Amino acid sequence: MTNLPKTYTPQKIEGKWYQFWQKNNYFHAEATSEKPPYAIVIPPPNITGGLHIGHALDNTLQDCLIRWRRMQGYNTLWMPGTDHAGIMTEVIMERRLADEGTSRIALGREKFIERMWQWKEETHDYIISQLQQLGCSCDWERERFTYDEGFCEAVNTAFVQFYEQGLIYQDTYMANWCPECNTVISNLEVEPIDIDGNFYHIRYPVKESPIVLEIATTRPETMLGDTAVAVHPDDERYQHLIGKKAHLPLCDREIPIIADAYVDREFGTGALKVTPAHDTNDYEIGLRHNLEQCAVFTRDGYINENAPEKYVGLSRSDCRKRVVEDLQSADYLVKIVPHRHAVGHHDRCGAVVEPTISLQWFMNVKPLAQRAIEATQKGEVKFIPERETARFYHWMENIEPWPVARQRWWGHRIPIWYCNACDAITAAMETPQQCECGASDFRQEEDVLDTWFSSGLWPFSTMGWPAETPELKTFYPTSVLVSGWDILFFWIARMIMLGLGCMDEVPFRTVYLHGLVADEKGQKMSKSKGNSIDPLETIAIYGVDAFRFALANASTPLPYVPLPESQIEAGRRFANKIWNAARFILMNLEKHPVPAETDTVGTHQEILEIAWIRSRLNYTIETTTDALENFRFYEAAQVLYAFLWHEFCDWYLEFTKQRIAQDEPEALWVAADILEQTMRLIHPIMPFLSEEIWQQLPHGGRRNEFAVDKSSVAIASWPEPIGENATAEATMATLMEVIESVRSIRGELNVPMGASVEVHIQCPDAEIRDRLETYLAQYLPAFTRVAGVIIAERLQKPPASAEAVIGELAIYIPLADVIDLDAEHARLSKRYQQAVKDVTAAQKTLDNPNFIQRAPEKVVAQKRAQLERLLVEQEKLARSIGMLTQSAEENDD
RNA sequence: GGGCGGGUAGCUCAGGUGGCUAGAGCGACAGCCUUACAAGCUGUAGGCCACAGGUUCAAGUCCUGUCCCGCCUACCA
Numbered sequence: 001m002t003n004l005p006k007t008y009t010p011q012k013i014e015g016k017w018y019q020f021w022q023k024n025n026y027f028h029a030e031a032t033s034e035k036p037p038y039a040i041v042i043p044p045p046n047i048t049g050g051l052h053i054g055h056a057l058d059n060t061l062q063d064c065l066i067r068w069r070r071m072q073g074y075n076t077l078w079m080p081g082t083d084h085a086g087i088m089t090e091v092i093m094e095r096r097l098a099d100e101g102t103s104r105i106a107l108g109r110e111k112f113i114e115r116m117w118q119w120k121e122e123t124h125d126y127i128i129s130q131l132q133q134l135g136c137s138c139d140w141e142r143e144r145f146t147y148d149e150g151f152c153e154a155v156n157t158a159f160v161q162f163y164e165q166g167l168i169y170q171d172t173y174m175a176n177w178c179p180e181c182n183t184v185i186s187n188l189e190v191e192p193i194d195i196d197g198n199f200y201h202i203r204y205p206v207k208e209s210p211i212v213l214e215i216a217t218t219r220p221e222t223m224l225g226d227t228a229v230a231v232h233p234d235d236e237r238y239q240h241l242i243g244k245k246a247h248l249p250l251c252d253r254e255i256p257i258i259a260d261a262y263v264d265r266e267f268g269t270g271a272l273k274v275t276p277a278h279d280t281n282d283y284e285i286g287l288r289h290n291l292e293q294c295a296v297f298t299r300d301g302y303i304n305e306n307a308p309e310k311y312v313g314l315s316r317s318d319c320r321k322r323v324v325e326d327l328q329s330a331d332y333l334v335k336i337v338p339h340r341h342a343v344g345h346h347d348r349c350g351a352v353v354e355p356t357i358s359l360q361w362f363m364n365v366k367p368l369a370q371r372a373i374e375a376t377q378k379g380e381v382k383f384i385p386e387r388e389t390a391r392f393y394h395w396m397e398n399i400e401p402w403p404v405a406r407q408r409w410w411g412h413r414i415p416i417w418y419c420n421a422c423d424a425i426t427a428a429m430e431t432p433q434q435c436e437c438g439a440s441d442f443r444q445e446e447d448v449l450d451t452w453f454s455s456g457l458w459p460f461s462t463m464g465w466p467a468e469t470p471e472l473k474t475f476y477p478t479s480v481l482v483s484g485w486d487i488l489f490f491w492i493a494r495m496i497m498l499g500l501g502c503m504d505e506v507p508f509r510t511v512y513l514h515g516l517v518a519d520e521k522g523q524k525m526s527k528s529k530g531n532s533i534d535p536l537e538t539i540a541i542y543g544v545d546a547f548r549f550a551l552a553n554a555s556t557p558l559p560y561v562p563l564p565e566s567q568i569e570a571g572r573r574f575a576n577k578i579w580n581a582a583r584f585i586l587m588n589l590e591k592h593p594v595p596a597e598t599d600t601v602g603t604h605q606e607i608l609e610i611a612w613i614r615s616r617l618n619y620t621i622e623t624t625t626d627a628l629e630n631f632r633f634y635e636a637a638q639v640l641y642a643f644l645w646h647e648f649c650d651w652y653l654e655f656t657k658q659r660i661a662q663d664e665p666e667a668l669w670v671a672a673d674i675l676e677q678t679m680r681l682i683h684p685i686m687p688f689l690s691e692e693i694w695q696q697l698p699h700g701g702r703r704n705e706f707a708v709d710k711s712s713v714a715i716a717s718w719p720e721p722i723g724e725n726a727t728a729e730a731t732m733a734t735l736m737e738v739i740e741s742v743r744s745i746r747g748e749l750n751v752p753m754g755a756s757v758e759v760h761i762q763c764p765d766a767e768i769r770d771r772l773e774t775y776l777a778q779y780l781p782a783f784t785r786v787a788g789v790i791i792a793e794r795l796q797k798p799p800a801s802a803e804a805v806i807g808e809l810a811i812y813i814p815l816a817d818v819i820d821l822d823a824e825h826a827r828l829s830k831r832y833q834q835a836v837k838d839v840t841a842a843q844k845t846l847d848n849p850n851f852i853q854r855a856p857e858k859v860v861a862q863k864r865a866q867l868e869r870l871l872v873e874q875e876k877l878a879r880s881i882g883m884l885t886q887s888a889e890e891n892d893d
Numbered sequence: 894g895g896g897c898g899g900g901u902a903g904c905u906c907a908g909g910u911g912g913c914u915a916g917a918g919c920g921a922c923a924g925c926c927u928u929a930c931a932a933g934c935u936g937u938a939g940g941c942c943a944c945a946g947g948u949u950c951a952a953g954u955c956c957u958g959u960c961c962c963g964c965c966u967a968c969c970a
Contacts, residue, residue, distance in 0.1 A: 007932070192967095199970090217970060267969055274970095281968050341969090387897065391965070394896080398966095485965095553918085554906090559898060559964065562905055566919050573932045584929035630909080638907075638917070653929080740936090747924070747936035784935095785927080838914050845912095850950035859912050859951090866913070 004586060008579035010543025013692045018132055020691075026070075026714050027137045029077035031470040038074035039475035040066060041459050041508075042138065043483050043491070044146060046085035047123045048092055051130045053517045053525050053563070054484060056535040060551045061514060061633055062482045063136045067684040068628050069479075070137070071718040077475050079462050080131065080138035082124055084147035086411040086451040087181055087348050093119060093410075109409050116410050120145075130536060135544055135687045137714070144462045146454045147412070154461035155454050156415040156429045158502055162363060163416075163427040167501075168404065170425070172359045174283040175403050176344065179301030179316075180351030183407040184360055186450065187400065188490055190353050192342035201269065201334035202327060204229055207245040207254060213238070214334055216268035218341055219278075220327065221320040223248065224307040225296040226255055228274040230285055233259035235270055249332040250323065251308055258289050280355050293357060301354060316352070361405035361414060361447065368497035369399045375506050381496060384512045384631050385557050388485055395489050404450050411448030418443050456494035459507035466502075478508045485513040485559065512631045515561040517554070524560060538568060545686035546571030552685045553637040574641060575689050578682075581649050582693040585671050588656075592665035594698050600669040602722070608735070608775055609655040610670050611728035616647050617674055621719045624681050633685075640682050648674060651736070658782050672697055677719045687714065731771045734806065738776060741804035741811050742784040748827050749802055749820060751813075756787045762795050762810040769793065786813075797883070803828065805876045807869040821884060828881050835874040842867040 021027060029039075040062050045055055062078065070076040093116060094104050104112050124145070131138065145151065162168040175184045200220045204213045213229060229246045231238035238257075245254045255274075262285055263272045276286025277295040286293060296307040303311045303319050311319050327333040344353040373396050375381055376389065383389045405414060417426045421439030426432045434440045454461075459478055463471040477499075483492060492511055499507035517525045517533075525532040538547050549571035554561045594600070604610045620643040627635035652671065659667035676697045683690040694713035742759055751757060759780060763769040773791055780789050797803065798814040802824050805811070845851055845863055852860055 004929090006930070008930095215970085219970085262968085262970095264969055272970055279968090279970075281970075284968090342967095385898095390897075394966080556906065557898095558906085564905065564919080567905080569932080570918060573930095576930065576932045580930035580933085582929085587929070632909090634907075642917080649929085650934090657928090743935060744937085750924080753925075753927090782927090834914080841914080845951075848950055852950080854950045855912070862913065870914080 004579075004583045006580075006583075008543070008576045008689070010545060010575065010688065011540075014133070014135075014544055014688045017688050017691045018135065021137065021712065021714055022140070024712065026712065027078070027139050028141055029075055029139050029475075031474055033075040033474070035073055035075035037077070037474050037479075038066075038069040039077040039079065039478040040480055040482065041079040041462055041478055042081060043481075043487075044081045044083035044144075044455065044458065045127050046088055047082050047120050047127065048085050048088050049123060050126055051134075051535055052527065053533045053535060055130075056134060056547070057514060057517055057551045057555065057561075058482060058484065059131060059134055059136050060548045061512070061555060063134070063548075063687070064552060064628070064633060064636075064684040065480065065482070066137055067687060067714065068718065070714070071680065071683065071716060073717065075474070077142075077471075077478075078136070078138045079142055079144070079478075080128075080136070080140060081144035081146070081458075081462060082127060083455055084120070084145065084410065084451060086406060086408055086448065087183065087185075088451075089116065089120075090408055090410050091181065091349050104409070112409055120147075133536065133539060133544065135548065137687075142462070146451070146458070150464070151454055151457070151461055152412060153429070154457050154465055155412040155449060157466045158457055158498065159415050159449070159453075160427045160429060162501065167365075167367065168361060168363045168427075170359060171362055172357060173362070173401075174280055174355050174357045175360055176353045177299070177356035177358070178346040178349065178351050179297070179299065179354050180346065180349045181408070182299055184356075184358060184403050184405065185346060185353070186403055189347050190344040191347040193345050194340055195343045196338065196340050197343070199268065199337040199339040200324065200327075201337070202249065202273075203332045203334060204246040204249065204271075204273070206241055206257070207247055209241075209244065211241065213241070213246055213257070213271050214269045215271045215273045216337075217273055218339060219320070220323045221303075221316060222275040222278045222296070223273055223323065224251060224303070224311060224319075225275045225277050225294040226251075226273045227276055227286065227292045227294050228255050228289065229257045230260045230263050230272045230274050231257065231270065232263040232265045233261060235263075235265050238271065249330065250326055256289075256291075258285075258291075260285050260288065277357055278355060283355070283357070295357065297354060297356070299356070301351075316354075360403050361416075361445075362401040363404045363453075365399055365402050365497055368501050369396045369493075371500045372396055372493065372496045372506075375496070375500065380506045381508065382510050384510060388488060388511070388513050391485075392488060392493065395493060402450075404453050405445075405447040406450055407446075408448050411451060412454055414445040414447050414449055416445040418445070452490055452494050453498075455491060456498040457502065459495055459499060460503050472503075476503060477506050480510040480512055481508040482512045482514065484516050486516060488513065514555050515557070515559050518560040518562045519564070525563075533563070533565075542568050542572045543575060543688075545689045546575045548687075549574060549637055549641075549685055552633040553641075555633045557632075574645065575686065577645055577649060578686075578689060578693065581644070581653060582675060582696070584653060585668065585675060586696055588660055588665075588668050589672060589698065592660065592668055594669050594672065598669065600666070600673045604666050604670060605725075607667065608728055608731060608771075609652060610667060611725045612732040613648065613652045613670070613674055614722060615725040615729050616643060617677060618722045618724050619643075620678070621681065622721050625718070628684070637685060640678070640685070644678060644682075648678070654783065655779065658779060680713055680716050680719050683713050683716075731768075734768065734809070735772060735775055735779070737806045738772075738809065738811060739780060739783045741806060742780065742786065742813065745802045745804060745811075745813055745827075746784065749815065749823055751815065753785065755815075757813055757815060758788045758790065759784070759786045760790045760792075760795055760798060760801075760812040760814070762793070762812070763791060764793055764808050766793070768809075797880070803876075803880050805831075805873045805880075808872055810876060825881065825884050828877055828884065832874065832877040832881060835870055835877055839867065839870045839874050842870055 043058060045051055066076050066078045097103050176187055176190050178185050197218050199216045199218060201214055201216050204215055206213055226248055241257050242259045244257050246257050248255050262281060274282045274285050276282045276291050277293040294306055296303055298304045301316050303314045305312055311322060314322060346353055373393060383392060415427060415429060417428060417432050419435035419437060419439055420441040420443055422435060422437040424435055431442055460472060460476055463469055463475060465472060495507050519525055519531045523529060523531055547568055550568040554563045554567060620639055623639045624636045656667045656671050679690040679694040691713050776791060777789050780786060797812050800816045800819050801812040801814040802819060803812050842863060846867060
C-alpha cells in the first residue's frame with residue numbers, strides 16, 4: 001500500500017528535497033556553456049536581521065523565473081549574496097551596544113568593526129537558511145557579500161576610475177545631515193513626514209527707523225544663525241527698506257535687508273529670515289548675496305558658541321522653546337499660528353535631518369544619468385510594469401550630485417590618501433609610495449562610502465569585475481532584475497548608471513518591479529507597524545509551497561499587493577488537493593500498474609474525456625508559459641489552480657473512477673501522465689510538492705517523450721503545447737451542462753438523496769445525440785445519482801416533472817411524488833426572466849443594421865447562434881411554465 | 894502644486910491591443926462523512942462595473958470632465 005498520508009504534511013518533505021537538489025548540484029551555473037544564458041542577481045538582503053515578507057515575495061518570484069528557465073534548458077545563474085548595509089547595520093548595533101552599557105565611540109573603530117563582523121556572520125547564516133527554506137535555487141558556490149575582499153577591490157577600482165574621470169570630487173556644500181548618525185546622507189534617505197507645527201511670527205525692528213518687519217518661520221531657533229532678512233525686489237511694501245539693516249532679536253546683531261526674487265510675496269508676511277548655514281534655500285540666497293554663513297548647531301544637533309551664551313548646549317527642540325519664551329517676554333513675538341508642514345527625517349534612524357554645510361565627496365552622476373536615459377530610450381533596458389519607466393526618467397532627468405561619503409565606520413573606506421606633509425590628495429587602490437612633494441607619509445580618508453555605491457556594482461562585481469572573467473562574458477548583462485518599486489532610485493537606477501560607467505553596458509535587460517506586500521487593509525506590511533507576517537512562522541504553519549503559491553497568486557501589477565491570511569490558507573488547501581489527487585492516482589496505479597512499454601502519450605484520443613483533458617492541458621501549458629514570459633505570476637497561479645482543481649480533479653478524475661470501475665485503466669494512466677506534466681508546470685511555484693509527487697509518478701515504465709532527465713522535476717523539460725481539440729471541448733461542455741442541470745434541479749427542488757429518479761433527455765440534433773449518448777448513459781447516473789437515463793430525438797414531457805433547457809436539449813425529471821410545484825414554478829420563472837433579458841439584448845444588437853454591416857462576420861454569426869439558442873430556451877421555458885400553471889389549476893379542481 | 898495607480902459580488906482581486914449571457918478565491922446560505930481529499934463534495938444567493946458626458950455597429954475596457962482612496966514627487970520659509 002502506498003504510504004501516502006491522508007493530508008499533506010509539507011514539513012516532512014521540504015528539507016529532504018532541498019538537500020537532494022543541492023547534492024546533485026542542479027543550481028550551479030557553468031561559466032561557459034552551449035546553453036543560452038539566463039541570469040538574475042539577487043537583491044542582496046541587508047544583514048540587519050531576518051528576511052521579511054517583502055523578501056519572501058521578491059525571492060519567490062525570482063525562483064519562479066529561474067526554475068522555469070532552467071527547465072526550459074537555459075544555463076541559469078541565480079547569483080546570491082548579502083549586503084553590509086552601512087548606516088542601518090550601525091544604527092542597530094549601536095542600540096545593542098547602548099543596551100550593553102557601551103558605545104561605538106568607547107569601543108573604537110577597530111573593535112567596533114570586529115563586533116560588526118561577528119554579528120554579520122550570525123545574521124548571514126540565518127538569512128541564507130531562510131532563503132533555502134523558501135526553496136530558492138541560488139548558485140550557492142558563487143555567493144558574495146558587498147563587503148568581501150573582491151568587493152573592496154571592485155569598489156576601489158570604481159572609485160579611483162570615477163575620480164580620475166573627474167566624476168568624483170570633493171566640495172564644501174550644503175547637504176542633508178543626520179545629527180543622530182553624525183553623517184551626511186543623500187536626499188533619497190530623507191523621508192518627509194507631515195508634522196503639526198507652528199508658524200511663529202516675529203518682529204525684526206528696522207535699524208534707524210520706526211518700522212518693524214514681521215517675519216514668519218517654522219523654525220524660530222534658527223534665527224540665532226540669521227544673517228539677513230530678504231524681501232521680494234518688487235514688493236512695494238518693503239522696497240524702501242532694502243539696503244537698510246534689521247536688528248536681530250535675542251542676538252544683539254545687525255543683519256542686512258536684501259532683495260531676492262526667491263521670496264514669495266504672497267506667502268507668510270512676505271519677509272523671509274535668511275539662515276544660510278541651516279536651510280538649503282537660504283544657503284542659495286546666501287551665495288547670491290555673499291552672506292555670512294553662521295552655523296549655530298553642532299554636528300550632533302546642539303547649539304554651539306556662535307549663538308548667545310544662554311542657548312549654548314541646548315538641543316534643537318529645547319532651544320526652540322527657550323527662544324519662543326524669550327521672544328515673548330521681550331515682546332518680539334506677534335503670534336503663533338498652527339501650521340502643518342513636511343519635516344525631513346532620516347529614514348534609517350528617524351532623526352530630524354539638519355541641512356548642514358560640510359566638506360564632502362560627491363559624485364557627479366549627471367553624465368551617467370544621461371547615458372542611462374539614452375540606453376532606456378533605445379530599449380536596452382525595459383521596465384515592467386511600463387509605468388515605472390516614467391518615474392525612472394523623471395528622477396534621472398532631475399538628478400543631483402550624489403554625496404557618496406558617509407562619516408561612519410562600517411563600510412568601504414574611501415581610497416583617498418592625504419599627504420601628511422603637503423595635504424595633497426591621491427586616489428589609489430593602496431597607500432601611495434611617495435607624494436609629489438617628496439614626502440612618503442600618508443593618512444587615508446576617514447569616511448566610508450555610501451552602501452549603495454558598492455551595491456551599485458553588484459551585477460558585475462559578483463561576477464569577478466574588475467577582472468575579465470568568463471562569467472562576465474557569459475552572463476553580463478543579466479536577463480532580469482526583480483525588485484520592489486520602492487528601491488528604483490536607491491539601487492536600480494544606480495546599478496544602471498554604474499554599470500554603464502564601469503562596464504559600458506547596462507546591467508540587465510529587464511527590470512521587473514513587483515508591488516509591496518500589504519495587509520487586508522491595504523497597509524504596507526512592516527515590522528514597525530506590527531502588521532507583518534514572519535515568513536518562517538508562516539512556512540511552519542502552512543508549508544513553503546502554500547506560501548509561495550499565495551505570494552505568486554497575490555502578485556498582481558498593483559503597487560500594493562494584499563496578502564490576507566485566507567489566501568495562504570487557500571494555498572494550503574490547494575497543496576492538499578494536489579496531494580490527494582496524486583494519492584488517488586498512485587493508490588489506483590498499484591492495482592492497475594502501467595504495463596511496461598505502454599505508451600500513454602497522445603493515445604486514446606477517441607475517448608471524450610481523454611481528448612478533453614489533453615486539450616485543457618494544452619491550454620494550461622500555453623497560458624502558464626505566456627504568463628511567465630510576461631511576468632504575470634498571478635495568472636500562472638490562477639490558471640494552474642483552475643486546471644488542477646476544477647478540471648482535473650472535479651471532472652477528469654471523477655470520470656476516471658468510472659473507468660476504473662469498468663476495468664478500463666487507460667484513463668488512469670493518462671491521469672498519471674497529465675499530472676506528471678502539470679507537476680512540471682507548477683514546479684516553479686510549488687517546488688517541493690511537485691518534486692515529491694513527480695518522483696513517485698511513473699516515468700520508467702513507459703515511454704516518456706518529454707522528460708529528458710528522469711532524476712528530478714527541477715531539471716525536467718518544460719512542457720510543450722500538445723494541441724487543442726475544439727470538438728471534444730464543445731461536446732464536454734454540453735455533457736457538463738446536462739450534469740450540472742440535473743444536479744441543480746435536485747438541489748433546488750430538494751429531491752432527497754434516497755429518492756430514485758429518472759432523467760429523460762430530448763435531443764433533436766442527431767450528431768450531438770450521437771456524441772453524447774454513450775457518455776450520458778455512462779456517466780449521468782454516477783454523477784447525479786439518478787437511477788436511469790432515457791435519451792431520444794423527441795419525447796413527451798412526463799407529468800409532474802422538473803425541467804431544464806440547454807439550447808435544443810430538454811431535460812425532464814419526473815418527480816410525481818416529491819415535486820413541489822410552487823418551487824418548480826419559481827425556478828422556471830426565474831430562468832425564463834433571465835432568458836427574456838438575454839433575448840432582448842441579443843435581439844437589439846441584431847436589429848441594428850449597422851451591426852450586421854460593420855461588425856466582423858464572426859461576431860455576427862456568434863450573435864445569431866446565441867440568439868437562436870436563447871429563443872429556443874425561452875420558448876421551451878414559456879411552454880413549461882404554462883403547462884405547470886395548467887396542472888396546478890387542475891390540481892385545484 | 895505636479896504626476897502615477899486604484900474605485901467591478903459582503904471582503905480581496907482578475908478581466909493584454911473594444912465583441913461569448915462580467916469571473917475567481919474567501920466569506921454567506923442550503924444539502925451531503927458519494928470507496929483521493931470535511932484542508933472535502935454538491936447546489937444557491939449576491940454586481941446601475943464610482944458618477945456624468947462623448948467616440949463606436951458595440952464600452953467594465955477608449956476619450957473628456959467630476960467625486961472619493963492610496964502612493965510618488967516638489968524649496969513655499
